[in-house]
Amino acid sequence: MEKQTSDLLTSDLIRKLAFESESDVIAWRRHFHQYPELSACEVETSAFVRAKLDEWGIEYRLVQGPRPAEFADERADFIGTGIIATIRGEAEGAYDDAGNPAKRIALRTDMDALPVTERTGFEYASKNDGVMHACGHDCHMAMMLGAVRVLNQLRSQLKGEVRIIFQPAEEISIGARDMIAAGALEGVDAIYGAHIWSEVEDGTISCEPGPRMAYTDWFRIDIEGVSAHGSMPHKGVDAIVIACEIVDALQVIVSRRTSPFEPVVITVGEIHGGTARNIMAGSAYITGTLRTWNRDLRERVIDRIERVAGKTSHAFSADITFSFEEGNPAVVNDPACSEVARKAVEKVLGEDAVGSYQGTLAGEDFAEYLRIVPGVFVFVGSHNPAIGADHPQHSCYYTIDEAMLAKGSMVAAQWACDMLE
Numbered sequence: 001m002e003k004q005t006s007d008l009l010t011s012d013l014i015r016k017l018a019f020e021s022e023s024d025v026i027a028w029r030r031h032f033h034q035y036p037e038l039s040a041c042e043v044e045t046s047a048f049v050r051a052k053l054d055e056w057g058i059e060y061r062l063v064q065g066p067r068p069a070e071f072a073d074e075r076a077d078f079i080g081t082g083i084i085a086t087i088r089g090e091a092e093g094a095y096d097d098a099g100n101p102a103k104r105i106a107l108r109t110d111m112d113a114l115p116v117t118e119r120t121g122f123e124y125a126s127k128n129d130g131v132m133h134a135c136g137h138d139c140h141m142a143m144m145l146g147a148v149r150v151l152n153q154l155r156s157q158l159k160g161e162v163r164i165i166f167q168p169a170e171e172i173s174i175g176a177r178d179m180i181a182a183g184a185l186e187g188v189d190a191i192y193g194a195h196i197w198s199e200v201e202d203g204t205i206s207c208e209p210g211p212r213m214a215y216t217d218w219f220r221i222d223i224e225g226v227s228a229h230g231s232m233p234h235k236g237v238d239a240i241v242i243a244c245e246i247v248d249a250l251q252v253i254v255s256r257r258t259s260p261f262e263p264v265v266i267t268v269g270e271i272h273g274g275t276a277r278n279i280m281a282g283s284a285y286i287t288g289t290l291r292t293w294n295r296d297l298r299e300r301v302i303d304r305i306e307r308v309a310g311k312t313s314h315a316f317s318a319d320i321t322f323s324f325e326e327g328n329p330a331v332v333n334d335p336a337c338s339e340v341a342r343k344a345v346e347k348v349l350g351e352d353a354v355g356s357y358q359g360t361l362a363g364e365d366f367a368e369y370l371r372i373v374p375g376v377f378v379f380v381g382s383h384n385p386a387i388g389a390d391h392p393q394h395s396c397y398y399t400i401d402e403a404m405l406a407k408g409s410m411v412a413a414q415w416a417c418d419m420l421e
Helices: 002-020 022-034 043-055 137-153 175-181 239-256 295-315 335-349 403-420
Strands: 059-063 082-088 104-110 161-167 190-201 210-213 215-224 264-273 283-292 319-325 331-333 375-383
Touching: 002 022, 002 137, 002 335, 002 403, 022 043, 022 137, 022 403, 043 059, 043 082, 043 137, 082 137, 082 175, 104 137, 104 403, 137 161, 137 190, 137 403, 161 175, 190 335, 190 403, 210 375, 215 239, 215 295, 239 264, 239 283, 239 295, 264 295, 283 295, 295 319, 331 335, 331 375, 335 375, 335 403, 375 403
Parallel strands: 104 161, 104 190, 190 375
Antiparallel strands: 059 082, 082 161, 210 331, 215 283, 215 319, 264 283
């Protein structure tokens, strides 16, 4: 009975503190939205976050890292943008005599924006041409700062340590790995992440266990045919025609070679070939992405993509080179961490706020943390057509219901307190 009463008092205080910060959280989100920065370029974004941590007396360190080679011509130096902050609990038993926390949990947010030209028309729209927070990372940072402020005010009740990870470069799938390499998960018992999401109903938060986001893998198929004059197609082997045949054939893998109960997406995003309108293309290439939840199925589909491309090209007397790039693994929520998150939503927002969502075949490098420690990745619902918040992630019209920001902060803070119990 005593613990139940204590839990209720903690939840009431979390709600109170979060709502007191609501106007600030919205202002922070709008600031981040106005000044978005691309992956591995989050210099000013990082500086803004550090200024808040300094203001609240929270210790942190910067994560050093090299400029990613594949973005050498278009990204600034990736130095000193990632942040690992620490809130040390002061409750009895929070640390042992050797200074080790009774438990250490982590909260993670991403910081980067996308190469998208914003068309919302908002007064706080992006001021950086061609760059936009079209995925919601501005919201993630604002919610996290709100949670950090709450937890910092609750230090006397924290029975352990909270590590906060401000991660760069999520959109190019390298940020989580760099933060892990820098020691972000050392000694961590569990981790929490959140994504504001346009497909989850406004006012609800989804935190189901199991698969939530997909393996994100990439492929390229180079086709070598024989060029010829466009008026003499019988003299050559048309690589563009073969590329089109391969694109069609790949969809049969999904529709006829995979169980309808297994989510699979094969998308060809690029097709390139040819040098002139009257020359039959002697070479072409296509690139695409494979999305799955199931590791075994993933391996089978990779093999089928290569086989279908090879057999199709052979039928037309062409050769192919198949290359495959493994991306991030699937995001799979730990049942125990998910249950703590579900109860956290109930405690601070009520039973009606527990959302339901089937998951998505989009990807997230939060999965890299889940390779190492158990955790939960929640979806903060923001689908509200009445205010135009119904455009998908990565849309130039993307927006959110800002009333969800303080609520997202509450749930993160409540999860942290409950996990430390």
